[in-house]
Structures are given as structure tokens and as C-alpha cells.
Amino acid sequence: MILPAKNSPKERDSALLMAIAAGDRRALEELYLSYHRRLARFLSRFTPRYENVEEIINDTFMVVWQSAKDFRNASQVSTWIIGIAYRTALKSFRRQKNHTGARSLEDYPEQTVDPTFEAEVTDWLKHGLSRLPIEQRLTLELAYQMGHSLEEIAAITDCPVGTVKARMFHAREKLRQYLPTLGGASSDLSARIG
Amino acid sequence: MTHNSRIENSAEHHEVSALLPWYVNETLQERDRQRVDAHVGVCASCRADLTAQLRICEAIAAQPAIDYMPVGSLKRLLARLDAQAESAGAPAPAQEQATNRLPWRGWMAASVAALAVAVALLVGNHWAQVDARQNQPNYRTVTSSAPRPQGEVIRAVFSPTITLVELQTILDEAQLSIISGPTEAGVYSLASNSTLTVRASLALLRQHSSVRFAEKTSPEPESGTSP
Numbered sequence: 409m410i411l412p413a414k415n416s417p418k419e420r421d422s423a424l425l426m427a428i429a430a431g432d433r434r435a436l437e438e439l440y441l442s443y444h445r446r447l448a449r450f451l452s453r454f455t456p457r458y459e460n461v462e463e464i465i466n467d468t469f470m471v472v473w474q475s476a477k478d479f480r481n482a483s484q485v486s487t488w489i490i491g492i493a494y495r496t497a498l499k500s501f502r503r504q505k506n507h508t509g510a511r512s513l514e515d516y517p518e519q520t521v522d523p524t525f526e527a528e529v530t531d532w533l534k535h536g537l538s539r540l541p542i543e544q545r546l547t548l549e550l551a552y553q554m555g556h557s558l559e560e561i562a563a564i565t566d567c568p569v570g571t572v573k574a575r576m577f578h579a580r581e582k583l584r585q586y587l588p589t590l591g592g593a594s595s596d597l598s599a600r601i602g
Numbered sequence: 603m604t605h606n607s608r609i610e611n612s613a614e615h616h617e618v619s620a621l622l623p624w625y626v627n628e629t630l631q632e633r634d635r636q637r638v639d640a641h642v643g644v645c646a647s648c649r650a651d652l653t654a655q656l657r658i659c660e661a662i663a664a665q666p667a668i669d670y671m672p673v674g675s676l677k678r679l680l681a682r683l684d685a686q687a688e689s690a691g692a693p694a695p696a697q698e699q700a701t702n703r704l705p706w707r708g709w710m711a712a713s714v715a716a717l718a719v720a721v722a723l724l725v726g727n728h729w730a731q732v733d734a735r736q737n738q739p740n741y742r743t744v745t746s747s748a749p750r751p752q753g754e755v756i757r758a759v760f761s762p763t764i765t766l767v768e769l770q771t772i773l774d775e776a777q778l779s780i781i782s783g784p785t786e787a788g789v790y791s792l793a794s795n796s797t798l799t800v801r802a803s804l805a806l807l808r809q810h811s812s813v814r815f816a817e818k819t820s821p822e823p824e825s826g827t828s829p
Contacts, residue, residue: 433683437676437767444672458670466679473683533661548623552659557629558621573620580623580651583658 421485429476439489440469447493450554454501454545464500468493483563490554491564494546501542536586544579547572614641619648626655673768753781753793755800758807759815762788768812776806791819 421442427435444465451461471492479488537545543565550556550564562569618641624630625638642648756778760769773779777798783790794803800818807816 433680436683437680440676440679441672441767444670444675448670448672452670453665461670462675462678466675466682469679470682470686533658534665548658549662551623551627551629552662555627555629557627558624560629576623577620580655584654 418484418486422481425472425476425479425485428473429479436469436473439472440465443486443489446554447490450549451493451497453549453553454497454542455504460500460504464493464497467496467500471496487560487563490550490556491566494550494564495566498542498546532587536583539586540579540582544575544582547575548579551576615645615648618642618645619651622648622652622655623659626652626659676767754791754819755794756792756804756807757815757817757819758790758792758813759784759788760790761812761814764812772807772810772812776803778803778807789815 421439424435424439428439447465447468448458448461451464452458455461468489472489475492479485483491537548540548547561547565550561551558556564558569558572561572565572567575618638621630621634621638625635630638638648642652760772773792777794777796778792779795781791781793792803794800804816804818807813
């Protein structure tokens with residue numbers, strides 16, 4: 409479906425949600441297709457199985473279908489949908505007993521990685537992120553992968569701004585413990601940002 | 603106490619440090635951004651932390667992500683909604699009501715109506731075929747001696763797993779509309795809804811792996827063949 413160009417993404421989302429609240433399944437399909445890529449890319453960083461990603465996305469849109477009439481424009485539609493996905497994902501990840509994100513750095517007190525011995529920065533980062541508590545990692549990924557502001561993350565996670573800051577602080581500290589040379593020891597990198 | 607340790611123990615240091623991730627993803631408001639700029643200029647610890655956060659952010663952004671095709675997942679969601687509606691005995695969605703609230707989506711209503719016609723025809727065909735089945739031979743042909751629907755230009759067979767969304771997308775691209783079908787053999791009769799030539803519509807249809815068969819069924823209209 410193609411909407412007139414004059415509709416901004418926010419207006420388009422609001423119009424679709426209003427139609428969904430009235431029972432329009434075509435509007436649900438359109439909203440689903442416009443959010444699927446963003447949500448799938450985000451969620452696939454936490455679980456390698458697409459079945460899990462799909463389950464979370466579809467559970468999210470079941471809630472959207474059932475709760476659209478309760479949306480009160482207190483936040484943007486995108487923040488509301490990602491907030492539902494966040495809570496759904498959190499429940500799903502907690503159910504997965506063997507999910508590596510359920511473990512914390514305290515489980516690996518002596519384990520550190522020197523990036524100079526790793527082929528790629530992404531390798532050690534992947535290891536470090538997978539050892540963060542899930543709330544902390546979700547907060548970090550919402551900021552760095554999805555580009556959300558502090559206030560948006562507070563709305564998505566339904567937490568005070570202070571809690572979001574605290575989760576991010578602990579995530580950064582734990583990554584620093586896991587990756588000691590990340591903490592700015594490299595002078596050439598410091599020079600890059602002047 | 604050194605100059606650096608005084609800075610790092612200050613309330614300003616702790617507050618600015620907490621904002622660094624959002625300085626990195628460029629979502630801070632201007633006032634906070636200026637505050638971070640000013641503090642980072644005098645705080646070596648925050649400069650180092652900022653470097654680290656930049657590296658993490660860049661590394662996360664650089665990690666490849668797999669793009670999944672959403673149509674199959676959407677199909678399963680719609681099936682869940684159907685099952686839920688059936689179990690709850692819920693009435694059909696208030697489609698017309700919703701469409702009326704969004705006047706710019708009139709064409710969408712037309713698409714829905716076309717699909718509804720297709721479904722109605724499918725159901726009608728099905729019962730007619732069940733009724734007449736005992737008098738029919740045990741084989742099926744794609745062609746038929748029955749009168750063709752007026753305006754039919756193409757007969758097509760799609761993959762049995764195609765979804766309504768995929769079907770509508772393909773038809774929109776080829777600028778075709780369903781005028782009847784599918785028959786029991788899965789044949790759709792399609793009509794052009796634009797000035798696109800039948801040959802061009804056929805070529806567009808045949809690009810899709812979901813299209814198992816597509817053939818022209820009537821001479822191409824003169825208006826569609828002229829350059």
C-alpha cells in the first residue's frame with residue numbers, strides 16, 4: 409500500500425493504528441510490513457533462530473491488534489510498538505534457559521579479552537555483549553543499534569530515565585572489565601575525537 | 603587532590619558521563635550536547651570513555667544483519683488472528699468503517715473489494731464444482747470451453763503457497779486485476795487495469811517464481827499495442 413507523500417512516518421503510523429483500532433486488517437498488514445525489518449534486525453542480535461524472532465514480532469502485533477483502541481497518543485506509535493516488542497522479547501529471553509544473555513559477567517570473573525589478539529573488533533564485542541544481563545544489553549542496543557534517545561528508551565522500557573542511565577552505566581562498566589583495553593588506552597583513538 | 607581527580611569527583615562529571623551514549627548516537631538535546639562538549643574538553647577520563655563508546659557504537663552498527671522476508675511471518679500472524687476470531691466468535695473486522703476514516707485509502711478499499719470478489723468467486727466456484735463433480739471426468743485442463751469472462755486478457759496459475767499479500771503485490775506490479783478464479787485447478791482470469799500492454803504484464807508476471815503459469819488468452823487490444 410502506498411500512502412500520499414505528504415504523510416510523514418508519524419502521521420502514517422497514527423492513521424494506520426486508528427484504522428487497526430477499527431478492525432482494519434489491511435492496515436495491520438501494512439504496519440506489520442513497515443516494522444518487520446527494523447524489529448527483525450534488532451531481535452536477531454539476541455537470538456540466532458528466526459523462529460524466535462518471528463514469534464516475538466507476531467506476539468507483538470497480536471498485542472497491537474488487540475490494544476490499538478487503547479493507544480492514547482501519550483507517546484509516538486513507533487515507541488509504543490517497540491515498547492511492546494521490548495517486553496515481549498524480555499519475557500521470551502527469560503524463558504530461554506540457555507540464553508547466554510541470562511548469564512552475567514560475574515560468571516566469568518577472570519575472563520578478559522585483548523582486542524589486539526582478536527581478528528575483528530566485532531568478535532570481542534559480540535562476546536562482551538552476550539555476557540551482559542539482558543536488560544542492560546537491550547538498553548545498550550536500543551541506543552547504539554536503533555539510535556533511540558534517552559527519553560525514548562525510558563518510554564520503551566517503561567522505566568524512569570535514571571534507571572535507563574544506570575543500566576547503561578553498568579553495561580559500559582562491565583564491557584570495560586571484559587575488554588580492559590577498550591577504556592581509552594589507545595591514544596590514537598583518543599586523538600580521533602580531539 | 604589533583605586537578606584531574608577533582609574533575610572526576612565532581613557531580614558534573616558523573617552527570618555528563620551518564621549522557622555519553624546519547625552524545626554518541628546524536629540524540630541529545632542541544633543544551634546537553636554543549637554541556638558534554640564543554641566537559642569532555644577538560645576531562646581526560648570522559649574523553650577516553652567517549653572513545654570507547656564510539657568504538658562500541660561503530661562496531662555494533664558495522665555488524666551485518668540478516669534481512670528476513672516478512673510475508674510468511676505475516677501469513678502466520680493472520681492465521682492466528684483468524685483462529686482467535688473463530689474461537690471467540692468475533693464478528694468480521696469493521697473494514698468499511700476503518701476505510702471511511704481514511705479517505706486517502708480509497709484505492710485500498712478497491713483492492714480489498716477485488717480480493718473479496720475473488721474469495722466470493724472461489725467459494726462460489728467451489729460449491730458449484732462440488733455439486734457438479736460427479737458429472738465431470740477425472741482429469742482437469744487449464745483451458746476451458748466455457749465462455750471467458752469479459753475483459754479477460756491473461757490466465758495464470760500461482761504457487762499454492764502464495765499469500766494474498768504476495769498475490770496482490772504481483773498483480774499491482776503487473777497492473778492486473780482478478781476478474782475470476784481461482785478455478786479448482788487454481789487458474790485465475792486476469793484483466794488489465796491500465797494501458798500497459800498484455801505482453802508487458804505477462805513479462806512482469808513471469809519474473810516471479812510464484813507464478814507457475816501465465817498465458818495471454820485473447821488478442822491484444824489495439825490501444826495497448828500502439829507505441
